[in-house]
Amino acid sequence: MALGFIKKIFTFGKDTATEPKPEAEAPVVEQQAAEPRAAEPHIIEPAPEEPAAASAPLSVDEERDALLEEAEAANPEADYHISEDVEPEIYPLPHAPSLPVTEDPVVPAEMETAGGPAGDEAVAEPEAEPVPVEEIVADEPAGSVEELVEEIAAAHVETVEAEAPGELADPVLEEAIRAERPLETPVLPKGFASSEKAVVEEAAPVAQPKRTWFQRLREGLARTSSQLTGQITSLFTKRKLDDDTLQDLEDLLIQADLGVETALRITDTLASERYGKDVTGADVSRIMSTEITKVLEPVAKPLELDLNHKPHVILVVGVNGTGKTTTIGKLAAKLSGAGLKVMLAAGDTFRAAAIEQLKIWAERTGSDIVSSKLGADAAGLAYEAYEQAKLKKSDVLIVDTAGRLQNKAELMAELEKIVRVLGKLDPDAPHTVLQTLDATTGQNAMNQVEIFRNVAGVSGLIMTKLDGTARGGILVAIAAKHKLPVYFIGVGEGIDDLEPFEAKDFAEAIAGVGA
Template sequence: MALSFIKKVFTFGKEKPAEEQAPEASQTKVLEAEPGPHSHEEHLPLASDPAFPEQLDIAGAAPAADAVEPSEDAEDAAILPAAYQIGDLGVIPLSLLEAEAEAEPETPAKETPTAKTPPSVSSGDQAADEAPVFDASHDEVTDIRPEEISGAAEEGQTVPPQPISLLGGETPGGVAEDAPLRDADGEDASKTQPLLPKGFATTAKTTEAEPIAPYPKLTWFQRLRAGLARTSSQLTGQISALFTKRKLDDDTLQDLEDLLIQADLGVETAMRVTDTLASERYGKDVTGEDVSRIMASEIAKVLKPVAKPLQLDLTHKPHVILVVGVNGTGKTTTIGKLAAKLSGAGLKVMVAAGDTFRAAAIEQLKIWADRTKSEFIGTKLGADAAGLAYDAFEQAKAKKCDVLIIDTAGRLQNKAELMAELEKIVRVLGKLDPDAPHTVLQTLDATTGQNALNQVEIFRNIAGVNGLIMTKLDGTARGGILVAISAKHKLPVYFIGVGEGVDDLEPFEAEDFAHAIAGLGQ
């Protein structure tokens, strides 16, 4: 029966018109079936699912009417396990097998004890009893008894189970060397052949992937340097050009000041640099390197007072961190990264999906919560964010969480609404603890430049921002703006985001940042 089952797999839908043979037709049916004995979930257990073996029994049971059309004989009634029906491969039409069989003489496959041609159909009526059996790891279909496969082995000889092959002609490793896989039109399908899941093999000629040399992971400073390369190379290039064979005079100082302002560093910092340069080198020859050094030192002086660790008052249970900022600046991602750091350090963290305007934001935070083993609280789309914040605070207290981090929406398009919402969140949290939220963090996207200055102004007024995190400093960042913001607002800068990964959040270091902007080493 096993072979007839395979034939069933391979011929499923063959009699139907071409368009109906598309995998979609058979897949949709199963996927859309009501949950039941043959629902999608039951057919696709995780390999590690302990329930997996029992579920496999289903494949040998009578077919569910809603899953597969009943067919003429009992053998044909075997339900195709979903593993065959869905996924990129879909159902393999018999024409493929026939094409392969025709192609066989031209493409002799290696001598192998395994099948060279599709299995012949065995007779027998053990259909229902001999449903395919998957091993626990879902690696192989072991119901294909090699002795039933033509040319497989001598009668009675035991041949270890082989990975199921879409076409014959396997090498012992499971992949034939020469036989091209043909699609229904007789075309070499190797170009379109998808990557096969584990446990499948194909005769399609596959190009061996070049072994990929392990890519050295850049240090965070290298990523910061790379992210700030645009700012720094533009600056240093222009500075070198400015000071080539020129003594330091009023004109060059003015030009330098303009350059620094254009790089978003702000008037105040630009003047600090030119004043220091003038006091040290006026009337003398100056190199671009001299200027870069002085620039780095002056920038570091601006940044040092704001480069502070994020203070957690763990006498509060929880310490509440409200995260605000324009949408897309990296709030949710940063919350995930913070949660990872905190829970990694053994603190109990809860994250609250207060951005109730975007379903994806709630989902995204839930994923981060799972990933960082944090408690999660969310509500339905469009629900009152302040109500969620209140519930989150109560639950975090009840669960004795150390830290509660609340995500918020950031649509500046509707400033009045946003303002009202954030104010309400702060007010409501204050009812449970007059000091809450204990930290109001604003995320700033380093690629936005000057606009970030206005964003701080707005959110500081709305939500009482008392700390900053600049994200996306690994991209084509315009990091100069952080210097201008620091000079103006003097708000602590706790961390910088240097990538999308969970570990890509670094404590803010004034010297390193200043050096990266000036194009100097760490």
């Protein structure tokens, strides 16, 4: 059902995805503030931001202002002022909903903490109140509370409303969104799963023929596969299977980054079937494909979203250049294409280009985005993004992070702090910690998992740049060693070049079976 819409998004992004062009001096915020669009069909908005009633919980900006005032009183020397040219763009949010809103909307229980107008019950609920930032950072080392508050104030956080992602292809989805009611049965794109039972994963299988994806996977892995199968074929030309050929094969498989464990699985199986007999390259490929499938099957899992959390927080980590930002864009495209409300957080505050790049992806995918100025505290930004996502009832918040391993200690401290701050806003957050790995880096990717796993509690992987590399075998070695779920693989720079990870397809593509 969502597939037609996803395809539209893909087509839309395809032309421009390869070379994103930042709009240099024209912040998206200003454009949108100046030209509010008449209709935002995909946004389920709360009522317009009106002054909160005396008994209502503080809005995010009031909450933050109060915190900043307190911090200022405690330390009059510090400058906690938020620059005026930025503040009006943020609070109230620049986009006022144009959809009709009932006077007293009933907010579902899981959305009560959003801070918007709610029914009596919601107002009475104590847990609906936002958690003060000072509590959030209470466990931080001495002095860090003030620092964080100061940094949040200095962050010039800006929230950009989503662009409409285009016409909705699904009339049921469209009707639900126009009626401002949540979908009872969220329809997730392929590669995602929900912990709620009532999820339809793929409603229109004919719309995207498997062959297309399979062909693309094969094209992507062609270098890995042709190098490996070429060597195997020449190894077994007119040779019976003996200890020497088995040793040569083992070396070859290890050189192809498959890892010792998988190499041994393959040679052991081959030996048990064909020792002393003639062996062809096709025999080896078949066994390779079967054994690699066995290694990969336990890790080929959909990315499970718990939509009871609003938002479900996905923290994306990884060394810089591994494709974090691009992958976030691709994920956002899938999710917003399926009708979910997505908020992005430009938590890579270390690189201006990363912030700009994410803004472009937000525009392209119809996602909201919270960003800050360069060098701002990333945990503070994550805090703001979470609050904004709550306020706007986003289904999913995806947080980008910096990945500069050159300054490892600082980076790790920053990641730990982001995880801690999110965990205090929602004890289960971040609900998913995704690590991106660049397949072209081979063995290096293995070490990267080790590092980020310990610091950020990585819960799943996405391997990027599998197109055009001869080192795709590393995914197998990583699966065998770390046993972490692999949700998607990146096979290009375009918006639709992210595919759910399928063990058998991948194994066959690497082994050159069925080509």
